[in-house]
Amino acid sequence: MAVKVKQDSVDRVSQICAALRRAIIERALLPGDKLPEDALGDSFGVSRTIARQALGQLAAEGLVSLRRNRKAVVATPTIEEARDTFEIRIALEALVADCLAASITPEQITELKRHVADQEVADIASEAEAIRLATDFHVLLAGMTGRPILERYVTEVAYRSGLALSAYGRPHSNDCAIEEHRKIVEALEKGDADAAAREMTGHLSAVADRAQVMTREAPPRDLATILAPFVTS
């Protein structure tokens, strides 16, 4: 009997999605980068049909933008979308923090600490991995809630945030300060829901701020206002 080599087809599409998501989050793919179907198909060893389906999914997630008869491109979120994404992310991850503070197990705490330690290593070794692990930390937390839909949305919104940072953030530097992650874990370990939620929202706000995304009420760029100081007399 032959070894079971056959892959789920749904998984073939999801695999490509996952690979592209990762490439986007790691900033190997940048907003505006073109994603031709056959190039994609060649890369992954599938036909355009499959590549196309993956692009459709990613478009639904907001990571890719499709326009008729045009090559798919990595999406460039508008500044409003970026801001909105972070605000929703804060709300959802506050839910995660609240939920976990009540239910987290010692094993999960250990796993989180290990993850943060891995981040610390990667932070020096590999920029791409550091960015990815920073996002993974949040996905890991969401997964620990055991709430499947919450996990799904947190994951999606985390990826979108990554894209927003790619578009508007400065070069990595410290998008996701490891120290802040550690504090979140500490609050969870104590079972302090308020502190956990506070650390989480503070952390995410800081990330958004670093991306200059949350600037309260984006300056309206009104010509008259700008020129006022230059008007003589």
Place this chain on the structure above:
Amino acid sequence: MAVKVKQDSVDRVSQICAALRRAIIERALLPGDKLPEDALGDSFGVSRTIARQALGQLAAEGLVSLRRNRKAVVATPTIEEARDTFEIRIALEALVADCLAASITPEQITELKRHVADQEVADIASEAEAIRLATDFHVLLAGMTGRPILERYVTEVAYRSGLALSAYGRPHSNDCAIEEHRKIVEALEKGDADAAAREMTGHLSAVADRAQVMTREAPPRDLATILAPFVTS
């Protein structure tokens, strides 16, 4: 010059998605109903390829479930997924209420009142339309925030809720009490963010309760507990 008849292809897929979403929300399609690709293609006048893409999208949204080599079916959310969906929905729509209380315009209030009036008519005339308009009310609110991502997630989660109600709710009766919608609009009209959020969360909790979904800590169905009263002596 010929009339522009050509449709966006992305829209062809989205149109099918939209039609299926509506059929699901109106309970024309029920959890477990089969969705063969060619039957779908025939219905919409497209090939299986397109139908398949639509199914992929809907699966990503959790409305359809796909298993390799099996016909797609309308998803049957687990009770945990249903509960989770409602909890997330409450969080997101609280955001909507809060956001709108501060920014809503008189025109928007008028539009909302008209919508509620339409609901009242439909409530007597057409069960399917009543259900659809009830969901549309929430989508309409979300759209009014002008926050594109928030609108997207509220919409998605509202549809998922509809599916959950389809699976676990009793026959329509009053899933979405119109009176509760009216109170939300009133709170928004006053610009009272707290009241709006309160009415909204109360309303959604009530909807969830009617579906028997939010039963605090689903009874564990522990055999010993169940049998205890039957143990003699």
Place this chain on the structure above:
DNA sequence: CATCATCATACTGCATGCAATAATTTGAAG
């Protein structure tokens, strides 16, 4: 009459091909 194996049918998974549209190059004119 019920149960199970075998075959026929239906359906999915995927690549490919054709038509239509955009992108790019080429070449001609200024």
Place this chain on the structure above:
DNA sequence: CTTCAAATTATTGCATGCAGTATGATGATG
């Protein structure tokens, strides 16, 4: 040397066909 138009190439949009897997029917057997 630049600019613009026409032709050429690249790419998308979509249907279809083939192979492989489930589903349902048929008939054999206990």
